[in-house]
Amino acid sequence: MKPRWIHxxxxxxxxxxxxxxxxxxIVRAQRVLTLDSxxxxxxxxxxxxxxxxxxxxxxxxAYHETELAPYPPLKYNVxxxxxxxxxxxxxxxxxxxxxxxxxxxxxxxTIYNGGAYGIEKRQAALDVTHAQAGLALTREDLxxxxxxxxxxxxxxxxxxxxxxxxxxxxxxxxxLVDRLFHGGTSPxxxxxxxxxxxxxxxxxxxxxxxxxxxxxxxxxxxMSTSLDxxxxxxxxxxxxxxxxxxxxxxxxxxVTLTIAIAQNELDRARLDIELTRAMAKPQVDANIDAxxxxxxxxxxxxxxxxTPFWGASAGISVTGPIFDWGLNKTQVEEKEVIVQILxxxxxxxxxxxxxxxAQLLVLLRSSRDRLGEVQTNLQKARxxxxxxxxxxxxxxxxxxxxxxxxxxxxxxxxxELQILGDLETYRSQLRHLTAAPGPNTNxxxxx
Numbered sequence: 333m334k335p336r337w338i339h340x341x342x343x344x345x346x347x348x349x350x351x352x353x354x355x356x357x358i359v360r361a362q363r364v365l366t367l368d369s370x371x372x373x374x375x376x377x378x379x380x381x382x383x384x385x386x387x388x389x390x391x392x393x394a395y396h397e398t399e400l401a402p403y404p405p406l407k408y409n410v411x412x413x414x415x416x417x418x419x420x421x422x423x424x425x426x427x428x429x430x431x432x433x434x435x436x437x438x439x440x441x442t443i444y445n446g447g448a449y450g451i452e453k454r455q456a457a458l459d460v461t462h463a464q465a466g467l468a469l470t471r472e473d474l475x476x477x478x479x480x481x482x483x484x485x486x487x488x489x490x491x492x493x494x495x496x497x498x499x500x501x502x503x504x505x506x507x508l509v510d511r512l513f514h515g516g517t518s519p520x521x522x523x524x525x526x527x528x529x530x531x532x533x534x535x536x537x538x539x540x541x542x543x544x545x546x547x548x549x550x551x552x553x554x555m556s557t558s559l560d561x562x563x564x565x566x567x568x569x570x571x572x573x574x575x576x577x578x579x580x581x582x583x584x585x586x587v588t589l590t591i592a593i594a595q596n597e598l599d600r601a602r603l604d605i606e607l608t609r610a611m612a613k614p615q616v617d618a619n620i621d622a623x624x625x626x627x628x629x630x631x632x633x634x635x636x637x638x639t640p641f642w643g644a645s646a647g648i649s650v651t652g653p654i655f656d657w658g659l660n661k662t663q664v665e666e667k668e669v670i671v672q673i674l675x676x677x678x679x680x681x682x683x684x685x686x687x688x689x690a691q692l693l694v695l696l697r698s699s700r701d702r703l704g705e706v707q708t709n710l711q712k713a714r715x716x717x718x719x720x721x722x723x724x725x726x727x728x729x730x731x732x733x734x735x736x737x738x739x740x741x742x743x744x745x746x747x748e749l750q751i752l753g754d755l756e757t758y759r760s761q762l763r764h765l766t767a768a769p770g771p772n773t774n775x776x777x778x779x
Contacts, residue, residue: 365563367482370555374478375471377556384467391463395456402449404441409434409621414628429627433641436623446613447606455603462596465769469589474554476764481551483760485565487753488544494749495537498742502530505721505738509731522731529735533742569752586685592769594681598674605667612660614652621645685765692762699758703751710744717741 375381415428506526512518545561552561587595626641653660717737723729 362562362564364566365482366566367479370482370551370565371475371478373557374474374555378474379556380470381467381474384463384470388460388463388467391456391460395453395460398449398453398456401452404439404443404618407438407440409436409438409623425629429629430632431628432626433628433631434623434625436621436625438619438621440617440619442615442617444614444616446610446615448610451603451607451610455600455607458596458600458603462593462600465589465593465596468769469593469767472589472764472767476760478551478554479760480757481547481554482565482567483569483753483756485544485547485551486567486569487749488540488547489565490569490749491540491746492537492544494742494745495533495540498738498745499530499533499537502526502533502738505734506530508721508725512725517727518731525731525735529739569749569756586766587768588685588765589767589769591678591681591685594674594678598671598678601667601671601674605664605671608660608663608667611663612653612656614650616648616650618648619646688765689762692758692765696755696758696762699751699755703748703755706744706748706751710741710748713737713741713744 412431412433414431415425417425417428417430506523509518509523509526513520513523548561548563548565549558551565552558552563622644624641625643626639630638630641717734717740720729720734720737724731724734
């Protein structure tokens with residue numbers, strides 16, 4: 333069963349008068365902008381989102397590069413040299429053969445490097461996951477910023493609506509006091525007090541209009557359309573009535589985007605340890621070539637003494653460290669320290685996240701409770717204002733009592749709007765904190 337304060341208590345912006353800048357009226361066609369359309373527009377035009385997409389593309393190409401690394405490339409090698417020899421000038425022809433000519437196809441490649449190929453491929457897979465999570469986080473940060481700006485603009489428009497209704501109500505009351513004054517049943521001081529409060533309310537309305545213009549420009553800037561503010565935000569502050577109750581148990585073992593990125597960096601650091609250890613293992617290289625290889629001396633010799641110059645060769649070499657003064661061991665220990673640092677930072681990040689969630693849940697509950705109290709007081713304030721106006725019309729109340737009652741209605745309505753806006757803000761912050769990675773940001777790719 334819903335609490336009694338929830339029924340018929342949705343605050344909706346239905347119509348806001350056209351804003352005034354000084355004495356100039358803005359006559360301009362304005363489109364309606366919802367939160368979903370604002371976020372979608374920001375996604376489409378934000379440079380950071382495009383940069384994040386390019387980072388993913390770069391990481392995917394780097395991963396494909398590691399897939400191709402184990403396959404030996406086929407190359408060609410064509411060259412020639414001439415080393416003249418003579419009695420007084422020239423190199424020893426037994427060494428130079430008076431030059432070399434070659435034209436070969438060669439294959440040279442490392443066929444074993446201690447498992448580094450596989451480790452680098454797993455790291456590249458983690459880099460793809462990291463880039464995808466980074467893109468998702470960029471989009472989430474943008475969505476959150478747009479949501480905050482949108483709700484601020486919406487709150488300002490609702491504030492304008494409240495201030496406009498209050499100004500209209502005070503104007504109506506001022507007309508009543510003016511009639512009573514000219515009828516001789518109300519003193520001039522009552523009219524002055526009413527006009528002073530009406531003037532104060534008009535100033536408050538102008539301030540609300542200026543705040544809305546500022547909020548609209550901030551929202552337009554986030555959508556990358558800072559020069560186009562010809563829109564009117566449309567929405568409601570109704571999550572207090574439609575959102576389910578939040579419980580701390582719902583966030584146990586939560587993996588958010590920021591946690592996923594930190595876990596990804598930790599997994600990659602662990603692979604750095606494996607890669608460093610692989611450097612201490614032997615490396616096996618093979619080479620094969622086929623084609624033409626001969627010397628100038630062979631080509632210029634008598635035909636019956638020339639040796640063949642078409643052929644092939646193959647070879648293999650093994651290299652590895654024997655003694656490196658403990659360098660590799662030190663490098664491994666350094667990587668292990670880095671892993672320990674990242675593990676500590678990840679643990680702290682989890683604790684901070686749960687503390688922030690707990691704080692937001694407390695704020696949500698307390699705000700809901702205050703909203704019920706404020707809405708109860710609002711109904712009482714409206715009843716009191718109606719009563720004071722009726723009493724004043726027959727001489728049973730003073731003008732300041734009516735004005736105080738009207739001010740109490742206004743202040744309570746603004747308090748209600750503030751709490752409803754706070755509830756939307758807390759809900760948005762909670763969603764932002766707990767945004768989870770999608771299926772394309774799996775953190776287990778490197779395990």
